Each structure stands twice: as structure tokens, then as C-alpha cells.
Amino acid sequence: MPILVAENLVKRFGGFAAVDGVSLSVRPGEIAGLIGPNGAGKTTMFDLLAGSLTANSGRILIKGREVQAAPAYHRIATGLGRTFQIPRPFPEMTLVENVMLGRQRQIGERILPNWLAPRRVAREERETRDKAMALLDFMALSRLAREPARTLSGGQRKLLELARVLIAEPSIILLDEPAAGVNPSLLETIIARILDINRRGVTFLVIEHNMDMVVRLCGRVMVMASGKRLTEGAPAEVSRNPAVIEAYLGGSAA
Amino acid sequence: MIGFASYAFFFLTTALSYAIICLGLNLQWGQTGLFNVGVAGFVGIGAYASALLTTPATDAHLMGWGLPIAAGWLGAMLVSGTASALIGFATLRLRSDYLAITTFGVAVTIHLIALNAQRLTGGPYGIAFIPRPFNEVADRPLLFNGLNLALVAALTFVLYIASERLVRSPWGRVLRAIREDERAAASLGKSPSLYRLQAFALGGAVMGLGGALQAHFIGFIAPDNYLSSLTFLVWTMLIIGGSGNNRGAILGGVLVWALWSASGVAIGAIVPAEQQARAAALKIVAVGVFLALALLLRPRGLIGERTVVSRHLDE
Numbered sequence: 173m174p175i176l177v178a179e180n181l182v183k184r185f186g187g188f189a190a191v192d193g194v195s196l197s198v199r200p201g202e203i204a205g206l207i208g209p210n211g212a213g214k215t216t217m218f219d220l221l222a223g224s225l226t227a228n229s230g231r232i233l234i235k236g237r238e239v240q241a242a243p244a245y246h247r248i249a250t251g252l253g254r255t256f257q258i259p260r261p262f263p264e265m266t267l268v269e270n271v272m273l274g275r276q277r278q279i280g281e282r283i284l285p286n287w288l289a290p291r292r293v294a295r296e297e298r299e300t301r302d303k304a305m306a307l308l309d310f311m312a313l314s315r316l317a318r319e320p321a322r323t324l325s326g327g328q329r330k331l332l333e334l335a336r337v338l339i340a341e342p343s344i345i346l347l348d349e350p351a352a353g354v355n356p357s358l359l360e361t362i363i364a365r366i367l368d369i370n371r372r373g374v375t376f377l378v379i380e381h382n383m384d385m386v387v388r389l390c391g392r393v394m395v396m397a398s399g400k401r402l403t404e405g406a407p408a409e410v411s412r413n414p415a416v417i418e419a420y421l422g423g424s425a426a
Numbered sequence: 427m428i429g430f431a432s433y434a435f436f437f438l439t440t441a442l443s444y445a446i447i448c449l450g451l452n453l454q455w456g457q458t459g460l461f462n463v464g465v466a467g468f469v470g471i472g473a474y475a476s477a478l479l480t481t482p483a484t485d486a487h488l489m490g491w492g493l494p495i496a497a498g499w500l501g502a503m504l505v506s507g508t509a510s511a512l513i514g515f516a517t518l519r520l521r522s523d524y525l526a527i528t529t530f531g532v533a534v535t536i537h538l539i540a541l542n543a544q545r546l547t548g549g550p551y552g553i554a555f556i557p558r559p560f561n562e563v564a565d566r567p568l569l570f571n572g573l574n575l576a577l578v579a580a581l582t583f584v585l586y587i588a589s590e591r592l593v594r595s596p597w598g599r600v601l602r603a604i605r606e607d608e609r610a611a612a613s614l615g616k617s618p619s620l621y622r623l624q625a626f627a628l629g630g631a632v633m634g635l636g637g638a639l640q641a642h643f644i645g646f647i648a649p650d651n652y653l654s655s656l657t658f659l660v661w662t663m664l665i666i667g668g669s670g671n672n673r674g675a676i677l678g679g680v681l682v683w684a685l686w687s688a689s690g691v692a693i694g695a696i697v698p699a700e701q702q703a704r705a706a707a708l709k710i711v712a713v714g715v716f717l718a719l720a721l722l723l724r725p726r727g728l729i730g731e732r733t734v735v736s737r738h739l740d741e
Contacts, residue, residue: 222613223612224609224612224613243612243617244609244612244613245611245612245613245614245615245616245617245618246615247613247615248613248614248615249615253613253614254613256609256610256613260607260609260610261607261610262602262603262606262607262610262611263606263607264602264606264731264733265599265602265603265606265733265735266733266734268739269599269734269735269736269739272596272599272736273596273599273600273603273611273614273616274614276615278596279596280595280596280597281596281597281599281600281616282597283592283597283624283628286591286592286595286597287588287591287592290591293595293596293738294738296596297596297736297738297739298738300596301738301739318734320733336614337613337614340614340615
């Protein structure tokens with residue numbers, strides 16, 4: 173069974189259909205790519221899958237459960253996490269607390285336990301902190317753990333977002349342009365970490381413009397253009413497809 | 427000397443009652459970023475609720491159940507907390523500037539209800555004979571004021587501890603995250619509307635308690651106690667003390683109340699008697715100037731917000 177399915181998703185903004193009847197499916201354990209020229213509707217597609225936007229029609233299934241009507245904050249409980257094209261750390265919070273926030277079902281996130289069971293909350297906080305520190309270590313950010321997140325570079329923010337979503341233990345992560353605005357040395361770290369996480373059983377759906385990165389990460393890519401799905405296949409074969417080349421050239425000429 | 431001590435006790439009692447209202451606003455604005463410009467309304471709801479529950483039966487207004495003062499205070503928190511939850515449910519989806527206009531309108535509405543629903547609230551005459559704590563020693567001002575100060579200080583301390591436990595926790599961390607980036611917080615499974623509502627209701631309950639305390643210390647309330655100048659005063663206290671910090675909220679409450687009282691004394695000393703009613707408006711001017719200076723010189727307040735949220739991370 174696919175881990176993530178979209179069926180005939182439509183999203184209109186006024187008269188303009190940003191996503192126009194797109195279907196896709198992601199198999200457990202793979203790293204799938206979603207590519208296409210600027211304005212193809214990839215990020216809108218992500219916003220629909222992640223619940224930030226609600227589709228006008230169509231269905232979304234995560235592990236077989238229909239979720240298209242549920243708000244964004246329900247997605248992670250079904251196992252779907254995401255990162256953003258422009259990273260969104262909590263700028264005034266420290267790195268370690270940015271990551272700690274991502275943990276699910278913390279008893280300390282409810283009001284009463286903080287008054288009635290402070291020791292349980294304290295114990296849970298120590299566990300959460302240790303997990304967060306381990307993840308920061310994994311992302312090579314642990315020496316900055318007590319700095320506010322606003323001090324990070326663009327690439328470090330991408331790594332922080334990845335750590336923050338990983339602590340929630342998702343089964344699938346939507347990555348929106350993990351390579352954008354990242355310096356080359358950090359890019360290698362990001363690629364290595366995505367592959368590490370994937371080997372531990374986490375599925376990915378990745379939007380990416382850097383074709384080199386797409387080839388290195390993805391076994392299969394789906395191509396969108398002008399709000400529609402164009403084709404899918406192995407990265408090398410898709411990049412030779414005349415319709416895909418036409419869409420990219422047409423997109424950049426427009 | 428005894429007169430001075432007695433006045434100091436009375437002054438601090440009032441100042442701490444404002445500090446409590448500030449703690450409520452700090453939960454809404456300082457922690458969660460909810461721009462509530464209707465503070466006076468929620469304070470007023472608490473004051474009226476407690477007054478109606480505890481005053482002896484009368485023809486002047488409804489209720490007058492003669493309940494113990496503590497029951498009035500609990501009732502005040504319950505009523506203003508519930509009112510905040512209902513108002514919050516209707517308005518918290520609005521962006522900050524619209525929320526400000528809406529809460530302002532709510533406060534005006536509450537004032538008009540207090541003024542016009544005479545059967546319930548006594549109308550413009552207000553409610554008198556609100557029982558005062560330790561009234562049996564009211565003929566000994568030093569003891570009376572001292573006991574009242576001890577009571578409000580103890581309540582302030584309990585509320586401070588309870589707020590710190592709550593705000594410097596995973597719960598407070600979620601509030602902070604929602605304030606800094608709502609979409610990112612939602613993508614991590616936190617419901618912005620649920621947490622906003624919790625903070626708004628809890629903050630409203632604390633403001634209501636502050637209003638109830640003031641009503642019982644003075645023994646009399648009227649609709650005009652709950653105008654927008656009260657909201658302005660409480661906001662100034664929080665901004666000067668340090669928004670996002672509970673100690674800052676308390677410090678700001680005491681300091682700005684001191685400024686308010688001192689400017690009243692100064693006006694009394696300088697301005698001729700027949701002009702004093704008009705000159706009283708200068709108190710608001712003094713507070714406004716103080717606020718402008720604070721914003722220029724120390725925009726984060728005297729004690730600003732900390733970077734680390736959870737108290738469990740203090741080593």
C-alpha cells in the first residue's frame with residue numbers, strides 16, 4: 173500500500189487553477205522527487221498534502237486514511253512531517269528548544285500536569301532534551317544548541333528544520349527545496365543526512381530544482397507543469413523526455 | 427509614622443492588585459501575542475461578578491447572595507474566564523489589529539451593560555457594601571491595611587508561581603512558537619487556535635480576579651472604573667516592566683502605580699484646589715510620557731523576556 177496518495181487534487185485561487193487534477197502516490201521507503209518549472213504548482217501541492225491549504229476537490233490518503241479535510245496540525249499525528257522552502261525556525265528560541273517543540277504528545281503541553289505533576293513534566297523534559305541534543309549532534313549543530321535560531325545560516329536552518337521534524341518520528345517527510353540557498357559544503361551534509369534518515373526507514377517526497385541533487389537522492393521523480401502532472405519515471409529518463417524539456421524551456425521563456 | 431506605614435500598606439495593596447491584572451495580560455500578550463485592548467472589560471466582569479455574589483441582599487440590584495469573599499473571588503475567575511473563552515472563541519481567528527478593535531468593542535459593550543442594565547448592576551450608581559476582607563479590624567488602619575497587604579501579597583506570590591510553572595514549560599514553549607511562527611508550529615502538530623484560546627481564557631480569569639480584589643479592597647464599584655484608561659494603565663505597566671516576563675509584569679504594576687500615585691500627590695501639592703479636578707488628567711499625561719521614555723530607552727522593558735523558555739532547562 174502506498175504511504176501517501178493524492179487523487180485528482182484541485183486547488184483554485186480565484187479563476188486560476190494552481191493545481192489542476194493532480195494525482196500521485198509515494199511508496200514506503202522511497203525518496204520520490206517532485207520537479208517542474210517555477211509556477212508549476214509544486215509548493216501548492218505540498219501545502220495541500222501538508223494541510224496548510226485545503227483542496228477544492230480531490231482526496232489525500234496517508235497510510236490509507238483520508239485526511240484532506242483535517243487541519244495542518246493533524247498531519248504529523250498521521251505520520252506526515254514537512255519542511256519549508258524558506259526555512260521557518262522559531263527565531264528567538266534556542267536550537268535545542270526549537271527541536272524539543274517538535275516532539276509529539278508531551279504531557280507538559282497540557283496545562284494541568286504542569287501544576288499537578290511537575291516531576292513527570294521535568295522527567296519528560298530531560299528525555300526530550302536528550303533526544304533533541306542527539307538530533308542536533310546528528311545534524312552537526314550541537315555546539316550551537318543554546319544559541320537562538322535567528323543566528324543560523326540558511327543551510328543550518330534547513331538542518332534545524334530536519335531535526336525538528338525528525339523528533340516527531342514521522343514516517344514520511346515532505347522536503348521543499350532542501351538545496352536552495354545552501355552553500356556547497358553544507359549541501360553534502362544535507363544529502364548525507366537525508367540518505368541516512370531514509371536508510372532508517374523514513375520515506376521522502378522532495379521538491380528540488382538542483383537536478384544533480386535529484387539524481388543523487390531520488391529513485392523516481394514526478395514532473396508537474398502548469399498545475400498538471402506531466403510524467404514520471406527515473407530521473408535520467410525524465411530529464412531526456414522532450415515534453416519535460418519543452419515545459420522547462422517554455423516556463424523560463426514565459 | 428503609623429499613618430505613613432498604613433498608607434504604604436494601602437498603596438502596595440492596590441499596586442499588587444494591578445500587578446495581578448498585569449500577570450493576566452502577560453499571559454495573553456507577553457506569551458501568546460494576543461493584542462487584547464479590552465482589559466478593562468475583563469477586569470470589570472470579575473469585579474461585578476464578585477460584588478454580585480458577595481453583597482448582602484438588596485433592592486438596588488439583582489443577586490446579592492451574601493456569599494463568602496473567597497467564593498466571590500473564585501466566582502470572578504470563573505465568570506471572567508468563561509466570558510474570555512466565549513469572546514476568544516468568536517474573535518481569536520482575527521489578525522492582531524482586528525483582534526484589538528474587537529476587544530476594544532467588547533470592553534465598551536461591557537461598560538455600557540454595567541451602565542444600563544440597572545436591575546443587574548445597579549447602573550450608574552454602581553454597587554456598594556461590597557464586603558472588605560478583615561472588616562472586623564477596620565477601625566485599626568495599620569492592622570487592617572497590613573492584613574490586606576499580606577493577603578494580596580500571598581495571592582500575587584501564588585499566581586506568580588503558578589504562572590511561572592505554566593509558562594516556563596512545554597505548554598509555554600508552544601505559546602512562544604505559535605507567536606513566532608504559527609504555520610511552523612501547526613506543521614509540528616500544535617493547534618494554534620486551541621492554545622490561543624487557553625491563554626486568552628486563563629489570562630481573562632486572572633484579570634477578573636484582579637478586578638474582584640480591587641472591588642473588595644475599596645468596597646464600592648461603578649461602571650466608570652472600567653474605562654479604556656484602565657486598559658492603558660495596565661498595558662503601560664506590562665510594557666515598562668517587561669512583556670513576556672512575569673517578574674517584569676509585577677515590577678511594572680508596582681512602579682507605574684507608584685508613578686500614578688506620585689503624580690496625583692504632586693498635582694495636589696502644586697495645583698490650586700479649584701483646578702484640581704481638571705488637573706487630574708495630568709496623571710494620564712505623566713504615565714504616557716513615562717511610557718514613551720521607556721519605549722525609547724528600554725523597549726524590552728526593565729526585565730525582558732528570556733531566550734530559554736522551559737524552566738526545566740535551567741542548569
